[in-house]
Amino acid sequence: MGNIISFNHHVTADDDSLVMSNGLTDVLLDYLLLSGADLAQTDSEKRMMVFLGEEIQSWYGSGTVGFAITDMPWQPETFAADRDFLLRMTAHAREMTLQPEIHEMLGYKPSPEHISYALDGFSALITRMTAADIQPEELKKWLSYAEADDPIYCGYPRCPKHKVFLSCVGCKICIEDLGKYPVEQEDLDQLKKFWYGTDAAPQGANTNEPNQSPLC
Numbered sequence: 001m002g003n004i005i006s007f008n009h010h011v012t013a014d015d016d017s018l019v020m021s022n023g024l025t026d027v028l029l030d031y032l033l034l035s036g037a038d039l040a041q042t043d044s045e046k047r048m049m050v051f052l053g054e055e056i057q058s059w060y061g062s063g064t065v066g067f068a069i070t071d072m073p074w075q076p077e078t079f080a081a082d083r084d085f086l087l088r089m090t091a092h093a094r095e096m097t098l099q100p101e102i103h104e105m106l107g108y109k110p111s112p113e114h115i116s117y118a119l120d121g122f123s124a125l126i127t128r129m130t131a132a133d134i135q136p137e138e139l140k141k142w143l144s145y146a147e148a149d150d151p152i153y154c155g156y157p158r159c160p161k162h163k164v165f166l167s168c169v170g171c172k173i174c175i176e177d178l179g180k181y182p183v184e185q186e187d188l189d190q191l192k193k194f195w196y197g198t199d200a201a202p203q204g205a206n207t208n209e210p211n212q213s214p215l216c
């Protein structure tokens, strides 16, 4: 079992789809999330990070978090900037794989060979994306799944410990730190108290976003 990040879900044996073990998938996503936490500035960049932060195998199940690059929340207005951001973010993630303090934070040191394969593959897929490949319904569909009190509508709150942008599930790295499979709803409920500093819904307290939903 493993996960595939493809360009557009049409996978053939010798195409450029990124085929990874479940473990390598987690390693790639951990580094992308930490890197994006350093670099994302605009709403569309933060949305990209929230999308990646939803891919949590200990919640959704091992081998279930593959996706297509065209599934990501692209929009024509910010396409060039968002693609540039994702390439810079991937390059910064590569630098972070060499940093001892990041190894300590994550509790593991990635295999240089494996993480390079994953970062190279992800970067190549992002490079291939063009404005003509945008599927406008994908962004609408993704936004329609979000509840009014989800992070994307509440100022993009971050994990206080790892600084990553929280997805509707929470912080992937905190969830992995529990060392549980599968994670239960009550585990997430406990973590929410830490992420949001309260039992209540998201506060968006760690951002400067002005457009807070009344439900947050």
Ligand SMILES: [Zn+2]
Pocket: 159, 160, 161, 162, 163, 171, 172, 173, 174, 175
């Ligand atoms: Zn965390």
